[in-house]
Amino acid sequence: MRQTVAGSASASAREIIIEPVTRIEGHARIGIRLDESGGVAEARVHIMSMRGFEKFIEGRAAEEVPGIVTRICGICPWQHHLASNKAVDGCVGAEVPPAGRLLRELTQVLAHISDKVLHFFFLAGPDFFVDSQQCSAGNIMTIAAQAPELAKRVFAMRYRGQMMLEKFAGRAIHPDAIVPGGFSKPMSRLERDQLHADALDQLEFARFALDFAKEHVFSQFDAGLMQLGDISTGFLGMVNPEDGGLELSDGILRLMRPDGSFHEFSGREYTDFIAEHVEPWSYAKFPYARGWGEGFSMQLDDPRGIYRTNCLARINVADFIPTPLAQAELLEFRSLFGRPAQSTMLYHWARLIELLYACEKVVELLEDPAITGQQVRSDVVPKAGRGVGCVEAPRGTLIHDYSTDEEGFITRANLIVGTTHNLAPINMSVNRVARDLIKNGEVTGEALNRIEMAVRAYDP
Amino acid sequence: MSLLGRFDIVYMPILMDHKYFDSSGGSREIHIPKARLGLISGGVRNEQQLRIAEKMRRQCDAIWAFGTCAAYGGIPAMMNIFEDKDLFRRYYRTAEGTDAAPDPSQVIPPFLERTFALDEKIAVDFILAGCPPHHDFIALALESILEGKSPEAPLVSVCDSCPAKREGKGSAQRIRRFVENARYQPDKPIAEMRCLLDQGILCMGPVTLAGCAGMNGGPPRCIEARVPCRGCYGPVRKDGNQIMDILNALVSNGIDTKNLADKLSLLRFSGAHGRLTKRCVQKAE
Numbered sequence: 001m002r003q004t005v006a007g008s009a010s011a012s013a014r015e016i017i018i019e020p021v022t023r024i025e026g027h028a029r030i031g032i033r034l035d036e037s038g039g040v041a042e043a044r045v046h047i048m049s050m051r052g053f054e055k056f057i058e059g060r061a062a063e064e065v066p067g068i069v070t071r072i073c074g075i076c077p078w079q080h081h082l083a084s085n086k087a088v089d090g091c092v093g094a095e096v097p098p099a100g101r102l103l104r105e106l107t108q109v110l111a112h113i114s115d116k117v118l119h120f121f122f123l124a125g126p127d128f129f130v131d132s133q134q135c136s137a138g139n140i141m142t143i144a145a146q147a148p149e150l151a152k153r154v155f156a157m158r159y160r161g162q163m164m165l166e167k168f169a170g171r172a173i174h175p176d177a178i179v180p181g182g183f184s185k186p187m188s189r190l191e192r193d194q195l196h197a198d199a200l201d202q203l204e205f206a207r208f209a210l211d212f213a214k215e216h217v218f219s220q221f222d223a224g225l226m227q228l229g230d231i232s233t234g235f236l237g238m239v240n241p242e243d244g245g246l247e248l249s250d251g252i253l254r255l256m257r258p259d260g261s262f263h264e265f266s267g268r269e270y271t272d273f274i275a276e277h278v279e280p281w282s283y284a285k286f287p288y289a290r291g292w293g294e295g296f297s298m299q300l301d302d303p304r305g306i307y308r309t310n311c312l313a314r315i316n317v318a319d320f321i322p323t324p325l326a327q328a329e330l331l332e333f334r335s336l337f338g339r340p341a342q343s344t345m346l347y348h349w350a351r352l353i354e355l356l357y358a359c360e361k362v363v364e365l366l367e368d369p370a371i372t373g374q375q376v377r378s379d380v381v382p383k384a385g386r387g388v389g390c391v392e393a394p395r396g397t398l399i400h401d402y403s404t405d406e407e408g409f410i411t412r413a414n415l416i417v418g419t420t421h422n423l424a425p426i427n428m429s430v431n432r433v434a435r436d437l438i439k440n441g442e443v444t445g446e447a448l449n450r451i452e453m454a455v456r457a458y459d460p
Numbered sequence: 461m462s463l464l465g466r467f468d469i470v471y472m473p474i475l476m477d478h479k480y481f482d483s484s485g486g487s488r489e490i491h492i493p494k495a496r497l498g499l500i501s502g503g504v505r506n507e508q509q510l511r512i513a514e515k516m517r518r519q520c521d522a523i524w525a526f527g528t529c530a531a532y533g534g535i536p537a538m539m540n541i542f543e544d545k546d547l548f549r550r551y552y553r554t555a556e557g558t559d560a561a562p563d564p565s566q567v568i569p570p571f572l573e574r575t576f577a578l579d580e581k582i583a584v585d586f587i588l589a590g591c592p593p594h595h596d597f598i599a600l601a602l603e604s605i606l607e608g609k610s611p612e613a614p615l616v617s618v619c620d621s622c623p624a625k626r627e628g629k630g631s632a633q634r635i636r637r638f639v640e641n642a643r644y645q646p647d648k649p650i651a652e653m654r655c656l657l658d659q660g661i662l663c664m665g666p667v668t669l670a671g672c673a674g675m676n677g678g679p680p681r682c683i684e685a686r687v688p689c690r691g692c693y694g695p696v697r698k699d700g701n702q703i704m705d706i707l708n709a710l711v712s713n714g715i716d717t718k719n720l721a722d723k724l725s726l727l728r729f730s731g732a733h734g735r736l737t738k739r740c741v742q743k744a745e
Contacts, residue, residue, distance in 0.1 A: 017481050020473045031567065046567050049506050054555065055547040056538040059741075061721045063639050067690055068728060071535040074592065122475065139476045141464065170685030171672075173592050174692070177685040180639065185686045186646050271557040278552050278561035283568055285551075285558060296559075374646065380639040401556065408637075409722065414556045449477075 016443055021045075021452055023123040023139070025075045026419060026460050030451065032434050038441025043434040045427050045455065047284035054413050062088045062382065062408045063180050069400070070174045072417060075118070077174045078111035078165075079393035079418070080400070082249065087400040088180040090387020092408060094380050099373030100182030105249040106365045107169055107177065108391060109358050112248060113202060114161035114172075115394040116311075116355040119459045120209065121154040124348060127453050128217040150212075157205045164198050167191070182377030189372055196366045203359040210329065210352045218349055227436070229344040229429030229454030231300070232258050234289055234307035236274075236421060237314035238392045239264070244319035246326075246357060248392040254317040255289060255307060260340055262317065263291060267390035270399050274416065275305075277424075286424045287416055298424050300431055309396025309421040310458060311350040316340035321353070323360035329353045344429050347457040382408020393418040395459055419460045429454040463599055466606055470495050480512075494519045497605060499526040499588075503533050503732060504576040508569035517582040524601070524611075528591040530578040532694040533732025535591075537575040540736040541724060544571055577732035586611050589669055591692035591729065596674035617696045618665035618680045618689045621673065623651040625658075632660040633714065637721055642686050650679040656688045657713070662720070664691035667705035691729045701735060703727045 019029035028045050035041040053072055057065050066084040070077035082104055089096065096104070122140045129143070144151040165172040168191055177184045187195075238251040241264075255273055256262040265273050275290035288296040288305030297304035307313070316339060321327045330353060337346060365371060384406040391398050395418030403412040433454045437447035470493045471478050480490045490511060498520030504510050517523055528534045539547065553560040578584050588601055588611075601611035638661055644653035656663040665680065668691045672681040682689050695702050703726040710717050720726075727736050 017479075019480050020478075022473045022477045022479075023475065025474065029567075044567075048508060048568055050551070051505070051536040052539045052542070052544075052547040052551070055542050055550050058542075059722065060725055061637060063637060064690075064722065064725060068535055068538075068725075071591070141469070141475070144464075166681070170681045170683075170687070175685070176682055176687045176690070179641070179687070184641055188647060274557060276555070276558040278559065278564065280562070280564045281566040281568065282564055290557070377641050382637065382639060408639075416557075452477075 014441075016438075016448075018448060018452065021455055023126065023452070024456060024460050025073075025119075025123070028455070028460065030430060030455070032438065032451075034438070034441060038439070040431070040434045040438050043427070043431045043451075044281055045423070045430055047282045047423065050283040054415055057402075057410050057413050060410050062091055062402065062404050062410055063380065065402070065410060065413075066178060066180070067176045069415075070176075072415075073393075074173060075115055076111065076393040076395065076418065078108055078178075079391050079398055081175050081178050082108050083389040083391045083393075083398040083400040084402075085178045085180055086389025086391070087387040087402045088380075088389075088404075090389065091385040091402055091404040092180065092380050092383055092387075093385060094181040095378055096182045097373065097375045097378060098370050099186060100376040100378075101250075102365055102368060102371040102373075103183040103187060103376060104178050106362065106371065107165060107175070108249050109361050109365070110161065110165055112358045112394055113206075113355060113362070114158055114165075116351050116358070117154065117158045117161065117205075117209075119394070120213070120348065120351055120355075122158075123459070124453075124456045125217075127449070127456065128220060153205065153208075157202065160198055161202065164195055164202075168195060179377060181380040184377070186374050186376045187372050192366055192372055196363065199359065199362045199366055203356075203363055206352070206356045206359040207325070210356055213348070213352050221345055225345050226343045228450060229433050229457065230342065231303070231306075231344065231425060231428045231432055232342050233303065233425055233428075234258050234292075235313035235316045235340055236289075236307050236309050236397055237317040238390065238397060239318050240322070243322075245322040246314060246318035246320070246354075248314075248358075248361075250391075253390065253397060255291060256313075256317045256340060257292070258340070258342075265291075267388040267399060270388065270390075270401070270416070274399075276416070276420075282423070284420050284423055287421050288424060296424075298428050298431075300428060300435075303428065306424050306428065307421070308425045308458075309418060310347060310394065311354045312341065312347045313396065314392060315350045315353060321357050323357050323364065325360055326353055326357035329356060344454055344457045347459070351459070384408075395419045396421045419458075422458045422460065426455055426458050426460060429458075463602055467602070490515050492516055492519050496521045498523045500524070500530050500578055501526045503529045503536055504572065504578060504581050505536065506569040506571050510572065510581055513578060513582050522585040522605075523578075523582065524586045524588055525578045525584045526588050527593055528589050528692055528694050528729050530584075531587045531589045532730035533575050533577050533736075534729055537577075537731035537736055538725070538728055540574045540731050541738060541741045543738065574737075575732060580733060586613075587698060588613065589694045590671055594671055594674040596676075597671055600675070614670055615696065616670045618668045618670050618672070618683075618693070621670040621677075622655075622665055622680050622683055623649070624653050624655045624679075624683060625651065626655045627658050628713075631658040634660055634716055635662045635710070635720055636660045638662070638688060642688075644686055650683055653686070656683070657715075661688050662706075663688035664702065664706060664726070665689040666709045667691070667695060667700065667702050669693035669696050691726070694730045702730050703735070 169177040273291035276285040399416040
C-alpha cells in the first residue's frame with residue numbers, strides 16, 4: 001500500500017482529494033466527489049496555476065522570445081525553444097541553412113531521450129518494479145536501494161544525455177543555442193565524433209531498456225492494467241509529409257479519429273482543426289478536435305472531440321517508424337494491440353519504442369556529413385509577419401503562433417503546449433479508474449495510487 | 461548519489477508520494493512534515509502557493525530559495541508589467557481558437573496581486589540562484605550544512621568568469637540586436653573570441669551572478685554556445701538591480717543606450733521585489 005487507507009464506508013456524500021499528484025513533472029490536484037451511496041459522482045483533475053506566457057511575451061523583441069519560452073517547462077525546454085524559433089522564422093521569413101536544420105533536429109531528438117529515461121525509470125517505474133511490500137513508498141530512491149546496478153545504469157544514461165547536450169550546446173536545460181535563422185554555432189568534426197560514441201552507448205541502453213521493460217513491466221500488463229484508465233479517443237501527432245513516417249521536428253500534423261481515419265494539416269491551419277474549451281475549475285484550457293464538428297464532451301459513454309497526444313498518439317498516427325530497430329518494435333506492438341492502440345498503459349510501451357527511435361535517429365543525424373557544415377545561420381531582418389512553429393514535445397504537439405510588427409516585436413501570441421492536449425483524456429481516464437475502483441464509499445490506498453498511475457501514463 | 465544517502469528526504473512531490481490532505485475528506489489543513497531544511501523553487505503567484513510556503517516555513521528550521529524564480533521572481537515575474545485581467549481576457553476570451561468563456565474560478569486558488577519572490581512573503585535563509593542552479597553548487601551548499609557550516613554562493617559576475625577577449629572601453633558605440641551570430645572562429649576556444657559586448661551584442665555578463673558553468677572553471681554556459689548571457693542567475697549581489705546596473709555599465713563604456721530594444725526585458729529574470737511594475741510600461745512608452 002502506498003498511501004494510508006482512507007476511512008471506512010460512509011453513507012454520506014464526501015470529497016476525496018489527491019493533492020499533489022506525485023511523480024509527475026507538473027502540478028495537479030484530483031478531486032473525486034462521492035454521491036450518497038458512496039459511488040463516484042464526479043472526478044476532476046484541476047490545473048492549479050498559470051503563468052501567462054501568452055500575455056507577457058507581447059512587446060518582446062521576437063529574437064529574444066525563444067530564450068524566454070524555454071521556461072514554460074524544465075523538462076522539455078528544447079522543444080519550446082525550437083517551436084518558438086520556427087514561429088519567429090515564419091514571422092521574418094528566415095530560411096535555415098541545411099547544417100542549421102540538422103543541428104536543430106539533433107538537439108531536439110537528444111532532448112527527447114533524456115526525458116523518456118527520466119519518466120520511465122524515475123517517475124512511473126516505481127509503480128511497476130519496486131517491491132512495495134518492503135517499502136512504504138515506491139520511488140527512485142527505493143529502486144536505488146533495491147536494484148543498485150539498474151539505478152547506476154539509469155543515472156549514467158540520464159547524465160550522459162544531459163552532458164551530450166551541454167558539451168555541444170552550452171546548456172542542457174533552458175538552452176539558447178537555437179536562434180532565429182538557424183543555430184548559434186557549427187559542430188566540429190571532433191565534437192561530432194565524441195557525440196557519436198556517446199550516441200552508440202545511448203542506443204545500447206535503449207535496447208536494454210526495452211528488453212528490461214518487456215520482461216519486468218509489460219509482462220505485468222494483465223487485463224486489469226490494460227483496462228486501467230482505458231478510454232477510446234482520437235490521436236494527434238506529426239508525420240513526414242512525403243511518406244507518413246514518424247517525425248518529431250518538422251512535418252505536418254495528422255489528426256486521427258478513433259476509427260483510424262485521419263486528416264492532415266499544416267501548423268498554420270491549426271485553428272481549423274483544433275479549438276480550446278474552458279472549464280470553470282481549471283486554469284488550463286482543454287484543446288479538442290473542432291474539425292470533427294461534434295463539439296466538446298468528456299462524458300465516458302459519449303466523448304466528443306477528444307483526441308490524445310504524446311508517444312502513443314505519435315506511433316498510432318505514423319504509418320511507420322523510419323529507423324529499423326524501432327520499426328521492428330512497432331510492427332510487434334501493432335500485431336499485439338492493433339492500430340490505433342487505445343489502452344492508456346500502452347503509453348509506457350510506446351515511450352520506450354520512441355526512445356529507441358530517438359537513439360537511432362541521433363546516430364543517423366551524426367552520420368550525415370552535412371551536420372558539420374559551417375553555414376548554420378542566415379541573417380534575420382526583423383519585420384512584420386506571422387509564424388506558426390510546431391514540433392513534437394515529449395507530451396505532445398507544441399504550437400507557437402506569433403505575430404510581429406514592422407520592427408520585429410511580438411504583437412500577439414497564442415500557445416498550445418503538449419500536456420494540455422491530454423487534459424481532457426486525463427480527466428476521462430481518472431474518471432474511468434475512479435468509477436471502476438471506488439464502490440460503496442470504500443477507498444483503498446491501492447485504488448488511489450491506481451488513479452495516479454493513470455495520470456502518470458500520460459507523463460503530464 | 462553519494463550525497464543523497466546522507467540526507468533523509470521527507471517531502472519531494474516530483475519523486476516521492478506525499479499528500480497535503482488526508483484523502484478521507486477530513487481536515488483541510490495542508491500537511492507537510494517537519495524538516496531541518498526546506499528548498500522552495502518558484503515564485504509566489506497564488507494563494508495556495510503562499511499557504512504552502514508559509515507552512516514550509518513553519519515546518520523547517522531553514523528555508524532556501526532554490527532557483528531564480530524563488531530568489532528574484534524569474535521569467536514569470538515579467539507578467540508584473542501587465543494586468544491579470546488583460547491576461548485572462550486574452551487567454552479565455554480572445555485567443556485564436558478558444559471558445560470564449562468567463563474566467564475559471566471554482567476550486568482553483570485565486571492569484572495574488574502579482575508574482576512575488578519568496579523572501580517578499582516568508583523569511584529566507586539562503587539563496588541558491590540559477591535557472592537552473594548548477595548541481596555543483598547545490599552539492600556544495602548541501603555539504604556545507606552537513607558540516608554544520610553556513611552555505612555560501614560565489615559573489616563574482618559572469619564577466620569575471622568569462623575567458624572571452626576584452627578590448628575594453630570605446631570598442632563598441634552601439635548595441636545591435638542578436639539577429640546575426642557573433643563573430644568568432646568556430647575551431648578556436650572562447651578565449652580567442654572577442655567579448656560579445658565589445659562586438660556590440662548586449663550581454664548581461666557584467667551584472668549577472670556567475671555559477672552557470674559550475675566549479676570546473678569552464679566558460680559561462682551561454683558563452684560556450686556563442687550566445688550572450690541574458691542574466692538567469694540574477695544580480696551579482698542580492699540587492700543589485702540588473703537593469704540599472706547594465707545601463708550604467710553600458711554608459712560608462714561609452715555605449716549609446718537610447719536604441720536598446722525592449723529595455724524592460726533586461727529585468728526578465730529579476731522582476732519581483734517591485735522592480736517590474738505596470739508603471740514601467742507607461743514610462744517605457
